[in-house]
Amino acid sequence: MQKLLKHVSERIRFYRKAANLTQEELSELLNIDRSYIGKIERGEVNASLDTIERIALALKVDPFELFHKQSKGTNKDKRDFIEKINIILTNQKIEELKMLYDVIRTVQLYKNIK
Template sequence: MTIPNHTNVKKKFGDRLRQIRQARGLSQEELAHLCHLDRSYIGGVERGERNISLLNIHKIADALNISPREFFNDD
């Protein structure tokens, strides 16, 4: 088993979040409002700069009406 590069993991998660958010027609600000997080935090997650917590993954998934597992699917 290889150890993943933490930067790549965060970037991949952020890219997937951006893809889902944009597919739903939401701005970063709108998503932040829906999940009670700061817009700059959402931007940092999407850029792979933040090591997002499980609690915040759950908040964002709830706001997008998806399962948290959808952030980890490559479709």
């Protein structure tokens, strides 16, 4: 059980930082004590599923993502960047997403020309 607790706590910290939130800001969103968020992220307390779900919703990720374990052989850094980008994209309007898509396609096309 300790491995799961450590894994979930690391995922919560990862998504909080990716969302550019401090522990204090997250605790305010959840209306819980900041020190409790710290204990959760350090794996010192076993948060309830209800609390984990509330954290996930505040971080705008699917609660299952907090339990998701990357399979061996994947590029962790690449996956982390994709997850960070996904968090940013979640908050964008459709027009902004279309513009960002065009930028990505342009970069990809330019890269293929070189």
